Amino acid sequence: MNYVSQDQAQSSGLFTAENGTVYIGVDSTHTATGRGRDSVRISSKKIYNHGLILLDLAHMPGGVCGTWPAFWTLGPDWPDNGELDIIEGVNTQSANSMTLHTDAGCSITNTGAFSGSMKTDNCDVNAPNQATNAGCSIESTDSSSYGSGLNANGGGVFATEWTSQAISIWFFPRGAIPSDISSGNPDPSGWGLPQGQFTGNCNIDDKFKDQQLLFDVTFCGDWAGSVWSTDSTCASKASTCQAFVQNNPSAFQGTYWLINGLQVYSESGTVQTATQTATPTTVPSAIATRPSTSNTATAAGATTFFTVTSNQGTATPSPGTMAETPTTAATAAIAVQSTTTSTTSTFPMAFPAAQTTTAPTSSASVTRATSYAPSSHSWNGSRGPWSTVAVDGNGATWGGSGSWGFSHDNTWGNGGANNGNGAWSGQGGY
Numbered sequence: 001m002n003y004v005s006q007d008q009a010q011s012s013g014l015f016t017a018e019n020g021t022v023y024i025g026v027d028s029t030h031t032a033t034g035r036g037r038d039s040v041r042i043s044s045k046k047i048y049n050h051g052l053i054l055l056d057l058a059h060m061p062g063g064v065c066g067t068w069p070a071f072w073t074l075g076p077d078w079p080d081n082g083e084l085d086i087i088e089g090v091n092t093q094s095a096n097s098m099t100l101h102t103d104a105g106c107s108i109t110n111t112g113a114f115s116g117s118m119k120t121d122n123c124d125v126n127a128p129n130q131a132t133n134a135g136c137s138i139e140s141t142d143s144s145s146y147g148s149g150l151n152a153n154g155g156g157v158f159a160t161e162w163t164s165q166a167i168s169i170w171f172f173p174r175g176a177i178p179s180d181i182s183s184g185n186p187d188p189s190g191w192g193l194p195q196g197q198f199t200g201n202c203n204i205d206d207k208f209k210d211q212q213l214l215f216d217v218t219f220c221g222d223w224a225g226s227v228w229s230t231d232s233t234c235a236s237k238a239s240t241c242q243a244f245v246q247n248n249p250s251a252f253q254g255t256y257w258l259i260n261g262l263q264v265y266s267e268s269g270t271v272q273t274a275t276q277t278a279t280p281t282t283v284p285s286a287i288a289t290r291p292s293t294s295n296t297a298t299a300a301g302a303t304t305f306f307t308v309t310s311n312q313g314t315a316t317p318s319p320g321t322m323a324e325t326p327t328t329a330a331t332a333a334i335a336v337q338s339t340t341t342s343t344t345s346t347f348p349m350a351f352p353a354a355q356t357t358t359a360p361t362s363s364a365s366v367t368r369a370t371s372y373a374p375s376s377h378s379w380n381g382s383r384g385p386w387s388t389v390a391v392d393g394n395g396a397t398w399g400g401s402g403s404w405g406f407s408h409d410n411t412w413g414n415g416g417a418n419n420g421n422g423a424w425s426g427q428g429g430y
Contacts, residue, residue, distance in 0.1 A: 025256035041216035063147025065234035090224035109200030138196035166199035
């Protein structure tokens with residue numbers, strides 16, 4: 001797998017933003033050579049602490065052999081500040097997996113306050129009696145929440161509420177999206193059971209800090225590659241995941257994100273709008289580094305505008321993995337036409353120097369618990385309502401300060417440059 005730069009992604013059609021939607025795809029034309037099949041990873045420059053994240057998807061890349069797509073959040077110095085996988089799965093998986101990854105001292109309880117199925121309860125990436133980096137995981141029982149089932153239904157909305165008490169994830173299929181979401185006044189108290197809820201013996205405010213939002217598509221890697229032989233559909237197509245991904249480009253024609261909208265609401269009662277400056281930085285020892293930012297906040301009305309920017313000067317880990325050392329950044333800029341004001345906004349971004357790696361030689365609903373219910377406090381009272389921090393303007397805006405950066409990591413296989421039997425593994429993937 002080869003995460004390409006923004007220039008490469010746009011010139012090859014792997015990233016486009018037009019007609020109110022954002023498209024993030026992979027190469028589905030060429031036999032993969034060198035560093036692997038081209039893909040894209042994009043992350044927010046802005047960081048979040050608490051929030052209500054609403055993602056309206058028209059299509060996602062899941063349900064295809066060899067793929068490992070994810071929409072997730074990541075804190076610095078993984079796993080110290082946490083990772084939340086909101087949408088994740090591999091190969092022909094048919095329902096969504098939701099997972100937290102932390103350092104020691106965080107576990108969750110099956111309170112009965114969610115409809116999904118708990119698979120593991122210890123969020124520690126090195127938890128005893130769990131697979132390394134399994135985290136605490138809840139699997140949806142709804143086949144419309146992931147992959148081919150989601151795509152056949154025209155997608156839907158994922159809603160993630162992150163408070164000090166719990167992290168809760170809902171999915172609403174197309175045609176069943178609550179009216180308060182559609183009207184821009186989301187109220188989780190009326191949404192019923194979430195599909196996943198993470199609460200228990202875990203200090204969420206201590207374990208989850210300074211989260212970035214990310215989209216990516218990994219190929220093979222530490223998960224999709226390692227379970228290849230256990231998926232009868234995929235295993236019959238090739239002896240290894242890497243061999244299939246390398247030699248079957250047309251299999252990935254449907255491997256893409258198509259995003260109608262992404263909104264992030266805060267408790268603050270303020271709305272951060274388009275004014276932002278960004279200075280790319282390079283910190284070689286860090287797992288994830290973000291540029292320093294200066295944002296102007298206003299107290300009313302979400303601004304509808306369109307910005308897409310990139311800072312690719314650092315490599316951040318895929319869900320559950322550790323990144324390689326970031327490379328030195330070079331600066332560039334892109335102008336994106338506004339869909340609402342017919343003006344052009346230009347923002348700074350940065351890209352790393354080229355990286356080189358060597359290809360491998362082988363290859364049921366339950367009753368809500370009373371101990372904690374989502375939004376049991378009022379978001380519309382003294383603490384509310386949520387207000388837009390990063391609003392898409394019906395798909396047109398990626399963030400009130402919503403700069404997005406492309407990641408660049410070309411690590412092969414299970415562990416890549418950091419291969420070995422230790423606790424850490426590389427970016428992983430073909």
